Amino acid sequence: MMCGVKRAAVIGGGISGMMSAYVMAKEGIEVVLYEKEACLGGHANTVTVNGTQLDIGFQVFNRVTYPNMMELYESLGVDMEPSDMSFSVSLADGQGCEWGTRSFSSLFAQKKNIFNPKELNNNEDIDRNETLGHFVRSRGYSELFEKAFLIPTCASIWSCPKEIMDLSAYSVLSFLRNHHALQVSHYIRISIIRWHILIFVAHLLNIDKEGLPFFSTLNPPYEPENTVLKWSTSHPIPSVGATKASAELNCIQGKRRIWFCGAFQGYGFHEDGLKAGALAANSLLRKDFTLQQNPKYMTTSWSEAGARLLVTRLLEEGGTIFTFEGSDKSCTLKVSLRIHTPQFYWKIAKESDLGLADAYINGDFTFVDKKKGLLNLFMSNELFSLFLDESMAYSCAVFKTTDEDLKNAQLRKIDMLIEKARINKEHHVLEIGCGWGSLAIEIVKRTGCKYTGITLSEKQLQYAELKVKEAGLQDQIKFLLCDYRQLPEAVGHEYMEEFFRCCETALADNGLFVLQFISIADEKYDEYRLSQGFIKEYIFPGGCLPSLSRVTSAMATASRLSVSHLEDIGIHYYQTLRCWRENLLINQNKILALGFDDKFMRTWEYYFDYCAAGFKLRVLGTYQIVFSRPGDVAAFGCDPLTSAPF
Structure with a gap:
């Protein structure tokens, strides 16, 4: 590979070469890949025999010893299924x-x-x-x-x-x-790429009645009868010399702008080749890169083994995945958990729902889909309608008294946002994360402006469009189904600057940018973002709650914006969560009728209590910040002293 910002050459189209090319291409580098064979993929080899496609290099792997390959396949959406191997x-x-x-x-x-x-x-x-x-x-x-x-x-x-x-x-x-x-x-539980193995197994089980099953063998002591294909392949072997050479590879990496990578840097398998390719590419890019580590081998105590038997009714070692779909077959919602330590079973058996929270906080299990997590369970309009108010606002309300109606408090919050943004009929408002459209309808009704909202939920989109149609505001309100993290919005510590650059680009001249976000205390921020805590993965999957200083420093670094006004309404989130919890329990029977169970109810009750405690103790906050460009007096109206709502 030739070191450079714009172009790189990759020699060899096996797993290492393809992975390094993939990493560099994602960074915008033009990659030229050289391969002497007719196809890419190294051992990947599909041949046609009597009209049947056979994958004679099919991939087997497992979640314990192939963590990086599993992460790649999951990120690419490759369809996989478990299989048994003996x-x-x-x-x-x-x-x-x-x-x-x-x-x-x-x-x-x-x-x-x-x-x-x-x-x-x-x-x-x-x-x-x-x-x-x-x-x-x-x-x-x-x-x-x-x-x-x-x-x-x-x-x-x-x-x-x-x-x-x-x-x-x-x-x-x-x-x-x-x-x-x-x-x-x-007894090994492996994973396979689904479409490959289905063809192979169909013939293995003689499902194809027109022909006999196909059998693949390596280095047989004698040549089998009825051989339809014979081929040779090679594989790195872990010799003593190779072990010594690999230990000294860093001495030549990057010399003359050349990086080496291959499965020979490990045991000679796809996981080793993938890791080597990713490391070489990131080294060329001068980027820090951390590989996924093999999960620890799980050895249970007698109590943990008993708890595991009680909880799961089966024994698995080395890590496994459980998928919970419920007993109501008409409900398609499901969530998959990956178990990492045997403590998970003991905590669940001993402490039920609180044990689940404790197990998650301590990394005893994670969600297979980190971006969705439990959102797979509750992303339904029907469920939200049973604990939110009529406005379907899923964010902090602003109360005058502790016994005020939740809907009135939510409308007050909307009033504050409209006033802080100085919206009038001539404006076009962009809302990033529009939810069920409550802010959109109120803004347009009150000001007559144009509005565009972005959501990543099809169900939210359908609901919001229906409400807009009922209000007769289709000509002024438009919703887009878009992953707003692409903008990106609150995508994490590393992308905060990019978020502000993008927002300023979208902001018109004389425009104001009003940001409402949940934050974590500055003192806790570094500890929080570097750990796998309950808030980050269980409540806001795939996200990272910023601190106030992280937001303002990113603003100063990446944009011309400055803070014109700031207000912390976080204490009101405590009361908001109390209202949601009360509504949840009042409507428990209706929620259970949707297909959710008692464990789900206890989990949500815990979720509301946990968050409420964070806001009451001021560990969590909710800020409304008004950003403007310095010198842009027109953004605040003709008379900023009398028209200021702050």
């Missing part, structure tokens, strides 16, 4: 040692081996420069152990049985450990 060995045509990984029973397929001490040897520490052959022989492992376990296991991975014993002992055994292949029983 391994078995049979020597001397079934007359020798036999064992498998399906269960404890299959491990000792020959029951006499249960009492054979040679079957139960443990490993000691390893010299990183030691070969696998020297390691096992110097520690007294038998020839049977080599033939019955080590060589078959490694050959199934690296497809080179003759050279297995010359590989690096450290690399091989650490790989086997990371992939749980050294356990007494390692």
Whole structure:
């Protein structure tokens, strides 16, 4: 790769080359990719046999040892599904040692081996420069152990049985450990790309009645009959020399504007190639980059194992995903959780809904879709209508008294925004995140202006357009279905400056920019944004609550705007949340009738209480800030002293 701002060359179109090209292209670099083969993808190889497409290089992976590949596939929307994978060995045509990984029973397929001490040897520490052959022989492992376990296991991975014993002992055994292949029983749950494997399995199960199933094998001891295709492929192997060379790779990276990357930098697999490509590209771009780390291997205590059995009715090790869809089959809403530590089960069994919150705060589980999270459960107009007021305003109201009606308090908040923005009939208002359109209708009714609102929810869009039509304001109000994070709005710490640049670009001459946002205390900001807390991922999935100083510093850095007025209405959010909670409990039976359960109700009750506490203690705030361009007197009217609503 040639270092430069505009163009880069990538040699090789395998997983490493394609990943590095992908990373650089996303940054706006023109990439030229060179590949000697007829197609890209390295081991990816689809052939047609008798009119049937066979993927002979289909990808298998799992969420524990392929975290970066999983993240890439999920970000690209690649369709995947779980599958089961097992391994078995049979020597001397079934007359020798036999064992498998399906269960404890299959491990000792020959029951006499249960009492054979040679079957139960443990490993000691390893010299990183030691070969696998020297390691096992110097520690007294038998020839049977080599033939019955080590060589078959490694050959199934690296497809080179003759050279297995010359590989690096450290690399091989650490790989086997990371992939749980050294356990007494390692029933593996893998993931596959859905369309590839469906074709393959259909023939495997002989669903195609016109022909026999296809069978793929590597390095068979003799050539099978009825062979329809024979091909060769290669794979990096973890030799001692490769291990030493990889440790010194940084000495040449970037020299003469050339970066090297490949699966050889790891164990030789797709995850290793992907990581190497991403690291090389980010190094060329001079950007910091943090790889996803393998989740910790989960070993449960007796109490945790019992709790897990109680909560899930099944045992899984190494991390798993549970999808909850409810018993009402007419309801399509669902949420998927990824379990990271066994403490999750104990906390849920012991503390129910509070245990769920505690487990989430401590990272015991996360949502598979971080941008949606529990929003998959509650993004319905019917649900919101049962705890919001008639205006369907899902933001902080402004109260005069604690017993004031919520609708009146929401209308007061809208009045404040209209006055602070100095809106008149000649203006065109852009609202980023328009919700269900309450502000749009009130603004146009009162001022007669033009209005455009942006939402990322189809259901909000449908509701808002219906309300606008009922009000007869279609000619003045327009809604757009748009991911407003593209502008971007509140997309996180790193993009705050870009947000202000974009907003100023959209702001007309003599225009005012009124921003209402939830904030976190400056003292807590760095700790909050660097951690996986309840607020950031559970309540505002995929977002990052800014602090006041972060917002104003971004404004000063990236725009010509300045603060004309600032007001913290956060204490009113406490009362707003109390009203929402009261409405939620009053309408509990109606919410349950929509398909939600008691656990959902308790979760939402906890959500409202948790947030209310944050606003009451002033850890959280809600600011309304008026921004203007310096010297733009016309933005405030002819007489700013008498017309100022501040």
